[in-house]
Amino acid sequence: MSISYKIAGLALAGLFAGSALAADLEVTAPWVRGTVAAQKATGAFMQLSSKSGVTLVGVASPAASVVELHEMVMDNNVMKMRALPRLDIQPGKTVELKPGSYHAMLIDLKKPLVKGEIALITL
Secondary structure, eight states, rough: OOOOSSSSSSSEEOOSSSSGGGGGGEEEEEEEEEEEEEEOOEEEEEEESSSEEEEOOOOOTTEEEEEEEEEEEETEEEEEEEEEEEEETTOOEEEEOOTTTTEEEEEEEEEOTTTOOOEEEEE
16 A cells, blocks of 8 residues: 655555455554754654554665664663564554654665655555
8 A cells, every 4th residue: 555645744555464455554644753964763653553453564665774663662761662573453443653652763764854755664
């Protein structure tokens, strides 16, 4: 599935495991945090839902050398980020990728991402 959004948005395509079709993954309110010249990483955020349930098993983008699913958690008053191998989207539930929680991390950006640009991201 492919949807075009601009930075403060993003373009998305569906790639996930399970019996659901790509059309069953609904993406709403997508955006990517813009960057400054020397910044080499940023986050992508959105809301994901599915009528039958899907498992997101990977993320990719031509805008970055590495893209990972991440989770941000507090552990003993220390914020920690860790890569996730998968993210389950339960039937009828919405999973929000947002700052301070689940998100897609674009690492080793090929160039700065500025407002108005399109960033293609494949889920």
